[in-house]
Amino acid sequence: MVETRSVERLDLHPDETLDLRGVLCPINFVRTKLTLEEMDEGQVLEVVLDDGEPIRNVPRSVKAEGHRILTVRRLEDDGYRLLIRKQVS
Amino acid sequence: MVVSGIEAELAGLKAGLKKEARRVKLNFDDLKSGGFIKQTQKDLFTVRLRCPGGRVTADRLRVAAEIAERYGRGEVHVSVRQSIEVPYVSYEHFEAIAEALRAIDWSVASCGPRVRVPTACAGCAYNPNGLMDTQSVCAEVDRRYFGTPTGHHKFKISFSGCPIDCFRTREMDLGFQGSAEPVLVEDLCTGCELCVRSCEDFALRMEDGLPVRDADRCNGCGDCIKVCPVDAMVEARRGWLVRAGGKHGKHPIFAYEVANYVSNEDVYSLIEMTLEWYRSNGEGRERLGATFGRLGVEKYIDEVIDPLGLEATRNPEDRRKYKSEGNTYG
Structure with missing residues (x-):
């Protein structure tokens, strides 16, 4: 059941993509936030983050801003791919 | 006797202190409960203000600045436990400072065997x-x-x-x-x-x-x-x-x-x-x-x-x- 839920969401096509590998905290979060601000409610943003500090901090801040993290997938190069649905709170 | 000589001297000293205290309207109870800390320099003290949690309103900051300018050397020191301290204050100004603090419902911090400012x-x-x-x-x-x-x-x-x-x-x-x-x-x-x-x-x-x-x-x-x-x-x-x-x-x-x-x-x-x-x-x-x-x-x-x-x-x-x-x- 866990699998189905993830796979279902992985099929979502992102409206925007941000590759934030190599971008430090908190700039990575600020860029995520600014991109989301430009998007419409319900649209999906794809963000690629480094392991370590970025994956510890960015998802938490995105969640605190009221957006929904739909999926988190680990990439082969140790990065992470997040799909975020813009929420207007 | 030597002892009675010392005692007489002590008695004289105490009387002198009391007189001095009356002259500057010093309340020794205020002094004991703390907030006035003796400095290396003769007659000079550091006045520690009560700042629980390190939170100080703008009104109080202004009064602290005023006290520092008028009675200290125009500077404050922030203590390791979050309180604002005004150094280089003469004991003669204690009452005036206490009055200025009372006017905005503020006070000095505690010293000695007491619960300190959290x-x-x-x-x-x-x-x-x-x-x-x-x-x-x-x-x-x-x-x-x-x-x-x-x-x-x-x-x-x-x-x-x-x-x-x-x-x-x-x-x-x-x-x-x-x-x-x-x-x-x-x-x-x-x-x-x-x-x-x-x-x-x-x-x-x-x-x-x-x-x-x-x-x-x-x-x-x-x-x-x-x-x-x-x-x-x-x-x-x-x-x-x-x-x-x-x-x-x-x-x-x-x-x-x-x-x-x-x-x-x-x-x-x-x-x-x-x-x-x-x-x-x-x-x-x-x-x-x-x-x-x-x-x-x-x-x-x-x-x-x-x-x-x-x-x-x-x-x-x-x-x-x-x-x-x-x-x-x-």
């Missing part, structure tokens, strides 16, 4: 790491217990909103640190591993697609709860982890964890019971930690933590996870 971080009110509201409890503790005589030595209290412990609760007579216990709602978990990645203490690991927590490693920071995108990791409990008997100074003592998940309401009864226990069990000018050293922290847990119905931390193994390596001299 300190606190920003807490959960606006710090994203915060788990507990440090500032409001700190303000209330200051209102209720500031200046209470202990009968033995100083008594320091501090509040840290989370286990990062910026307010060094391990070095306080009583330290309160925010703590949260996470629990997984398995049906909601998508197995994304964000919680595992966010845990700096490696307390979570994946087993059959779900995160499993090692309670011996978990320090209750709540990061896994905050990061979970689907709210599958939630808090079972939240409250204050209580540390007692710590101090810094020439002979530092690392405090003992004595209770956990203590509510805001219980903070007050815990402080009252602890002060009472310290009053009747302390000896001379020893700090609470030294009393524990003589009588054992178990006696304190038996007589204060248990009667209050709090969740006591008794087992040294349960304390080990809060301890880091370092030079502890064995």
Whole structure:
């Protein structure tokens, strides 16, 4: 059941993509936030983050801003791919 | 006789002091309760203002600046326990300063064998790491217990909103640190591993697609709860982890964890019971930690933590996870 839920969401096509590998905290979060601000409610943003500090901090801040993290997938190069649905709170 | 000569001299000195005190309208009781700290320089003192939790309104800041300009040297010093101090003030101005403070419902801090001004971080009110509201409890503790005589030595209290412990609760007579216990709602978990990645203490690991927590490693920071995108990791409990008997100074003592998940309401009864226990069990000018050293922290847990119905931390193994390596001299 866990699998189905993830796979279902992985099929979502992102409206925007941000590759934030190599971008430090908190700039990575600020860029995520600014991109989301430009998007419409319900649209999906794809963000690629480094392991370590970025994956510890960015998802938490995105969640605190009221957006929904739909999926988190680990990439082969140790990065992470997040799909975020813009929420207007 | 030599002795009576000295006594006469002392009597003369005391009379002189009293006269001098009347001249500058000095209240010796004000002086004793603290806030005026003798400097190296003759007749000069540092005036320590009462700033619980390091929170100072703009109005009070203006008055502090005015006092510094008029009676000091136009500068303040921020004490290590968050209070504003005005150095280089002559004792002749004490009454004028006390009056200026009274006018805006402010006062000097405490010194001597009393409960000192409590300190606190920003807490959960606006710090994203915060788990507990440090500032409001700190303000209330200051209102209720500031200046209470202990009968033995100083008594320091501090509040840290989370286990990062910026307010060094391990070095306080009583330290309160925010703590949260996470629990997984398995049906909601998508197995994304964000919680595992966010845990700096490696307390979570994946087993059959779900995160499993090692309670011996978990320090209750709540990061896994905050990061979970689907709210599958939630808090079972939240409250204050209580540390007692710590101090810094020439002979530092690392405090003992004595209770956990203590509510805001219980903070007050815990402080009252602890002060009472310290009053009747302390000896001379020893700090609470030294009393524990003589009588054992178990006696304190038996007589204060248990009667209050709090969740006591008794087992040294349960304390080990809060301890880091370092030079502890064995």
